[in-house]
Amino acid sequence: MELYKEILSKVFEKEEIQITFPNFEMDTTEILESQSYQALQKIKAVIEDDSLSDFECVENIVRIFEEIGSDGGNRHDFG
Numbered sequence: 301m302e303l304y305k306e307i308l309s310k311v312f313e314k315e316e317i318q319i320t321f322p323n324f325e326m327d328t329t330e331i332l333e334s335q336s337y338q339a340l341q342k343i344k345a346v347i348e349d350d351s352l353s354d355f356e357c358v359e360n361i362v363r364i365f366e367e368i369g370s371d372g373g374n375r376h377d378f379g
Contacts, residue, residue, distance in 0.1 A: 335368050339365070339367070342364045343361055343364055346360045346361055346364070347361075
């Protein structure tokens with residue numbers, strides 16, 4: 301993480317945060333279900349792609365997680 305982000309994170313970690321989106325219509329369940337289903341569809345397509353090596357398959361699945369805001373954690377330090 302960049303230094304300025306680390307500093308700001310530390311400063312704000314104990315502060316109360318309030319975020320509003322007054323015109324946003326979806327609830328969190330709808331968002332999560334939609335994003336999860338789309339990610340599962342992409343993962344399924346990767347798994348079914350016989351042209352990929354096992355390594356490429358895992359790498360592509362990790363990229364799908366990154367697209368939705370997750371990461372590969374400690375297991376994904378090779379790419």
